[in-house]
Amino acid sequence: MRIELERRARASTAFAAISPLLALVLTLFFGGLMFWLMGKDPVATLYTFFIEPLFDVWSLHELVIKAAPLILIAVGLAICFRSNNWNIGAEGQFTMGAITGSILPVLMPEWHSAALLPAMLIMGMLGGALYAGIPALLKTRFNTNEILTSLMLVYIAQLFLDWLVRGPWRDPQGYNFPKTISFAPEAILPELLDSGRAHWAAVFAIVAAIALWFMMRFMLKGFEVSVLGQAERAGRFAGFSSKKMVWFALMLSGALAGLAGISEVSGSIGHLQPSISPGYGFTAIIVAFLGRLNPIGIIASGLVLALTYLGGEAAQLSIGISDKISRVFQGLLLFFVLSCDTLILYRIRLVFSGSKTEAGA
């Protein structure tokens, strides 16, 4: 038996709509199978993993807290990927944004002002954007592959943060724990509702998603992103500069990742510590693809991926499965999303005849 692809005359709109859902269903099916092989009741485990967190005010807040950075980073990455720039170092830009955004509250704890928080957020965005500017510079100036450079910068940013919180920025009253001083109340991103911890990062995420959706749909810049991504030569003939696009895409996604970083530190953690992210920068890549690189779709997919984090924690507590299972789910999901997207452009055909006659075809 062989699998053959047959190109569709035009992209299937039906499959474009249902392919993410199909991927979700397949992921759940294989996830259930996996739980069953581990000797757990698949239905009950999946229920604990994906449904139970939705019926609890506390975990709904946690869902929003985890979805916000994912969406913020993923909408930026979607612009990058659409313009054919493969920034996979968002985790590093997230970390850098958290560091630069924390300069004021850590080094000037005496400064109490209403301007403090906006200044922190702007500095976080700048930090992330400049850090993403490194692969942009290397790509435009030296023709260096941005995939590898942006990824290497993740490790460097994490080690830099580690040095800061264990060295110069360590809280002198922190009993030698590797953390900075706790931020002053003015430096904390306010909560949205009285009922729980969800904070303003969620609003930033929604605004960013809508703004970028508007840009992609109605502005020349969005058209430029798509044209340069799909046909660079055609873009050049239209007078678009692919070098400028590299800078734009990388710095935009870097700024959003940086904003996510400082929002997470200011809103959820309250100080800097060696580990500030459960891999948001990498998970956001999955979010971007599951959302079909469309900012509005990404809002939905960000919530789905946030649920895998929550479900992992819930499953660890109540069923005794390691929370590493979240990563497995996330990886599976990306695989199924990518495979299901094949159905948009191709019809899949199973061929049962002997392959002899077509071996050279």
Add this chain to the structure above:
Amino acid sequence: MFEAILLTVMTAATPLVIAAMGELVAERSGVLNLGVEGMMIMGAVCAFATAHMTGSPYLGILAGIGGGALFSLLFGFLTLTLVTNQVATGLALTILGLGVSGQLGESFVGLAGTKLQPIVVPVLSDIPFIGRVLFAQDLIFYLSIALIIGVNWFLFRSRTGLKMRAVGDNHGSAHALGINVVRTRYLAVLFGGACAGLAGAQLSLVYTPQWVENMSAGRGWIALALVVFASWRPWRILAGGYLFGAVTIGQLHAQAFGVGIPSQFLSALPYAATIVVLVIISHNRRTTLINTPASLGKPFVPDR
């Protein structure tokens, strides 16, 4: 002293050389597999688990190779049969590999590993200095050298290797000449996976004989950078791999001696060195263009 340092450099370089060698073959056939890190960590966990349960590091090596190869088939099925985007699929492979290996290795954390013992070649190992360095190593080191020689011969001296390069440079023409593009690429991807798995086995059986989550620590990505550094030529991988091995070990020694530089900065050196090396290699656009397999990363769907 110098001999001891050289030996540790070789141990650090071997997994990079092996994984890069596998990726080089895959890329020569036109497939960019960014999942090296994922296949490597799968190899590491399979090798450790098997060696721990059977007590035989050699079965561990086989399991590592098998784990990496099986995992690469997943990548092959998606990118070659379903023609998905190679960059995204490679990332998915890495993410899934890190997750699955963490899950599989959960019960092995903190257990004592089974170290692969060196095979001392009689007579040759008595040669002063060179003997101990080159002929008293473990099996995986010998394999790494054999791989370089073998791959070099295969790519540039054998008919099949020539066909594979043709597939990587122009899959349309290769297809028209009757070469089975998809099958060639499947085999190349499988070879890449087996090599990455072997490299992972070296990590969990030789380099640090234990299982630690994420123990590949970016080595898969450094191996990818090595392929670019080597401009897709096997012997240059040896040079690049040992250069990186030297940087890794050098910074470890610097940390141990306490040179007054924070340890985090020293730990960042291999990653920073990767960026610097990539910049130096790729800034000459013309040589990059000549050396890069022309169909690298491009999807192929045969006309029917």
